Amino acid sequence: METVNKKVEIAKLFSEVNKIIKRSMRKSFDDVGITIPQSLVIGTLTQFGEMKISELSRKINLSNSTISGILDRLEKRQLVIRTRSEEDRRIVYVKVSPNFGEIHKEFHEKVEQSFEHLLSAGTPEEIGKIVEGLNTFKKILND
Amino acid sequence: METVNKKVEIAKLFSEVNKIIKRSMRKSFDDVGITIPQSLVIGTLTQFGEMKISELSRKINLSNSTISGILDRLEKRQLVIRTRSEEDRRIVYVKVSPNFGEIHKEFHEKVEQSFEHLLSAGTPEEIGKIVEGLNTFKKILND
């Protein structure tokens, strides 16, 4: 019985933490005028350079259709560029637009620091505990 | 530097766990033909009985507008009933529809067991570790 309550506690805790993180992240990116998933896309493209839609989708772990929608909005604001491949015309490549250079630095720092900052109050021991807990969580879920 | 990597690790871990949970929950509720947020609403109404929209919103920790949309869909399928209060006509009460009785038992079990089952593979020690990690996480975030 004790463990049952613990499990319900986990569900609630997880959901709460999730919400706090999202709220905080959103606030950070609001400054740059970009949403969290959009930041993931741009961050990934910045780090790894041009790639296929499907590759992007795999890296961020979002479905192709979701990525497609995010790209639509980013493309409309000319922050990314889609290019149909010449060799295999089924493929579409995406990359960060050159005129993104302006915002680039500010954005890059946000990406790097937002989550970073969120946990800055934690001691190494606490960080360790969190990592251990999440790893345990993941291990159990994967069985 | 070590802690910086740990923090990035946390971000990724958390996101992964989040996704696994959602996927698994969704699969459970697909059988009953209901989504996760919808199950939260129905579960809460079943447990506590009729209540105000705002109360429901507070309990589930979702914005009023989100709750409103979820209720729209549930009401359309006649799973819940909205009633405008007579005393204070600003207030709307919601309750689970009587004809929900059929699905009720099956559903109730799903609600209770879905997350439960998800963690059934965990030993008490592991469950403890997860709780500790999440609590630490939450504490840090709240500073």
Add this chain to the structure above:
DNA sequence: TATAATTATTTTCTATACGAAATGTTTTCA
């Protein structure tokens, strides 16, 4: 008591998410 302030809920707008169907291309192989 008329008006302002407050409270409660709904509507509207924008952005995710995802599965399934649709579309367009390329490759296989009978």
Add this chain to the structure above:
DNA sequence: TGAAAACATTTCGTATAGAAAATAATTATA
């Protein structure tokens, strides 16, 4: 080679999610 299979991406339909504006009703107060 020509149809079928495989592949890559987009479109469509449904459901969240939340902020802000709109609506409606109640309460406070000048």
